Amino acid sequence: MARGARKPSTDSATDDPRERILAGAERCITRYGLRKTTMEDIASEVGMSRPGVYRYFSDRDDLLIALITAHARALRDRAHKLMSRQTDLAGQIVEGLLYLTEQARQDPVMRYLVDPDGSGTAERLIAARVTEALAAEFWDPFLDPAYVNNKLSRDVPRSDVYLWLTNLGLMLMRGLDESHDPNRYRSILRNFVAPAFTPSTA
Numbered sequence: 001m002a003r004g005a006r007k008p009s010t011d012s013a014t015d016d017p018r019e020r021i022l023a024g025a026e027r028c029i030t031r032y033g034l035r036k037t038t039m040e041d042i043a044s045e046v047g048m049s050r051p052g053v054y055r056y057f058s059d060r061d062d063l064l065i066a067l068i069t070a071h072a073r074a075l076r077d078r079a080h081k082l083m084s085r086q087t088d089l090a091g092q093i094v095e096g097l098l099y100l101t102e103q104a105r106q107d108p109v110m111r112y113l114v115d116p117d118g119s120g121t122a123e124r125l126i127a128a129r130v131t132e133a134l135a136a137e138f139w140d141p142f143l144d145p146a147y148v149n150n151k152l153s154r155d156v157p158r159s160d161v162y163l164w165l166t167n168l169g170l171m172l173m174r175g176l177d178e179s180h181d182p183n184r185y186r187s188i189l190r191n192f193v194a195p196a197f198t199p200s201t202a
Helices: 017-032 039-045 050-054 060-083 089-106 110-114 116-127 130-148 158-175 182-192
Strands: none
Touching: 017 039, 017 060, 039 050, 039 060, 060 089, 060 110, 060 116, 060 130, 089 110, 089 130, 089 158, 089 182, 110 158, 116 130, 130 158
């Protein structure tokens, strides 16, 4: 067994092997850090062999992509509650970006997206169109009404909107730290990002 032959965890709330493996991976990442967590650690944590884990995930990146996706969706659900309190799309975009980046940079799994050692995983997320799918899930509930009510131009492909907002989020994740005032970033977003989502009065 890895790391001193830990006793396999038996407190799983599910019998789904994939979910057990993901939960075990999360515990290992919390314990050892993401960089040092190995597939052997995860297999040991859930009482499986490494080949057993590889039956459900082709490699470590595949497992991490599934874990990142699960964390992103949980974050999305929390963010939507906050964003729904805003009365206009510009405010929803600004507050959504701030919440997303502040929470993601504190998440031991999500922050791996901006870790230089995670570049390969990030590239696979993009190549598999996972980032675009997650962006659609995150932003569409707020973009859809704006398009229906002609408050946003249909001339810009929605995939471009997803890409731009995703890159803004990653940029903010790299820039935000404990020494930065979130209100300063809120002001920057209101000045430079919000106008793109504010209907023209011309």
